[in-house]
Amino acid sequence: MPLLEVCLVDDSPLIAYLGAILKKPDNIVWMHTGAQRHVVSQIEKALSGQLSTSFESREIKPEIEDFLDQCKKIIKDYPDHEIVLNLSGGNRLHGLLASEQFKQAGKEVMFIETDHSRLVNIQTGEKKSFQTSLTVNEYVALQGVEIEAGTRYDPEIGKRSGLSYFIGNNLDEIIPFIDSIRQEWINMGENKKDIHWRMNGQYHRFNIVYEAAGNKMRFRFGNHGSQKTLEVVNNCADFLFGGGWLRELVFLRVHRSQYDDVRLDVRINRSSIPEGIRAESMVDIAMMKGCQFYIFQCFSYPITRESFIELKSVQNTIRLLKAKGFIFLAHRPHRGFIERAQESGLKVIYGKRIANFSV
Numbered sequence: 001m002p003l004l005e006v007c008l009v010d011d012s013p014l015i016a017y018l019g020a021i022l023k024k025p026d027n028i029v030w031m032h033t034g035a036q037r038h039v040v041s042q043i044e045k046a047l048s049g050q051l052s053t054s055f056e057s058r059e060i061k062p063e064i065e066d067f068l069d070q071c072k073k074i075i076k077d078y079p080d081h082e083i084v085l086n087l088s089g090g091n092r093l094h095g096l097l098a099s100e101q102f103k104q105a106g107k108e109v110m111f112i113e114t115d116h117s118r119l120v121n122i123q124t125g126e127k128k129s130f131q132t133s134l135t136v137n138e139y140v141a142l143q144g145v146e147i148e149a150g151t152r153y154d155p156e157i158g159k160r161s162g163l164s165y166f167i168g169n170n171l172d173e174i175i176p177f178i179d180s181i182r183q184e185w186i187n188m189g190e191n192k193k194d195i196h197w198r199m200n201g202q203y204h205r206f207n208i209v210y211e212a213a214g215n216k217m218r219f220r221f222g223n224h225g226s227q228k229t230l231e232v233v234n235n236c237a238d239f240l241f242g243g244g245w246l247r248e249l250v251f252l253r254v255h256r257s258q259y260d261d262v263r264l265d266v267r268i269n270r271s272s273i274p275e276g277i278r279a280e281s282m283v284d285i286a287m288m289k290g291c292q293f294y295i296f297q298c299f300s301y302p303i304t305r306e307s308f309i310e311l312k313s314v315q316n317t318i319r320l321l322k323a324k325g326f327i328f329l330a331h332r333p334h335r336g337f338i339e340r341a342q343e344s345g346l347k348v349i350y351g352k353r354i355a356n357f358s359v
Helices: 013-023 034-047 064-077 092-104 136-142 155-159 161-169 171-187 236-241 244-255 305-321 335-343
Strands: 003-008 027-032 054-059 082-086 108-113 118-121 127-129 147-151 195-200 204-211 216-223 227-233 261-268 282-289 292-299 324-329 347-350
Touching: 003 013, 003 092, 013 034, 013 082, 013 108, 013 136, 027 034, 034 054, 034 136, 064 092, 082 092, 092 108, 136 147, 136 261, 136 282, 136 292, 155 161, 155 244, 161 171, 161 216, 161 227, 161 244, 171 195, 171 204, 171 236, 216 236, 227 236, 236 244, 244 261, 244 282, 244 292, 292 305, 305 324, 305 335, 335 347
Parallel strands: 003 027, 003 082, 027 054, 082 108, 292 324, 324 347
Antiparallel strands: 108 118, 118 127, 147 261, 195 204, 204 216, 216 227, 261 282, 282 292
């Protein structure tokens, strides 16, 4: 007997998408509001090529009696189908009303717990765990947005990990030093010259030799008794002055957790961002873990007025992509900045917590 899935749609396409992938129905009836037509289009686009499923859309009527009649009509229109209702989306009232209608007709009613990656049978209470295999690109595309680029992993990041952790574990001592020589680097303009910087701190040494001919930096770092050396070529200035070390440190920490897919330096196609939304097109790190999408954004510079503007863009991106967000600060926290971030549910990580961070 063919399977029909009736799905209550909400503003998050992920739940409806998962319902289709998990049940693999022959037919799907989307129940949605007028404003959710674009969500249905995004889901169908994501499912095309994965399932040989027929789709039908029915716009939800606002009156309760009309909605109940719609539910009855769907059941009547598919007499030769096994029917399952996915009430994971929609609003609470529609979910309750539809659930009663389908249960009375002897049809299965299910709910997807995205926080625990479980499929729940409402009648029996049975719970089944499931695994998703969405990549970062696939999840973002499901939201109607396109990713242009993103790095999965580069062995060079591992080679630089000792230096990244050295800076992260000693922020109070190292960051003021980097800030001071950054200005010296900027003042040289486009024509960089060979230069040697030294930091002899109370506990640590940090020496940097820049060779203009090869556009590379040699680092010597560690405590007074034991030091390591490392050479960074080509992107050395971005690594040291542009916050590359912080992005890579957070990337390394995220890699230690269980995840389905994680990308560094994610670039979003600006033309795919809905008009009127000022979202951040450069995401430092994005991760897919189970049914949850995460964004990790790093602020390596001292907090300024421009930082608040960037924070607003990050907040817009979090909302657009329905993500969980983390902000990492290399400098001592700015109270107003932290409050602004936390107002939108972003978690702020700074100080020694960065090098010990885990999701």
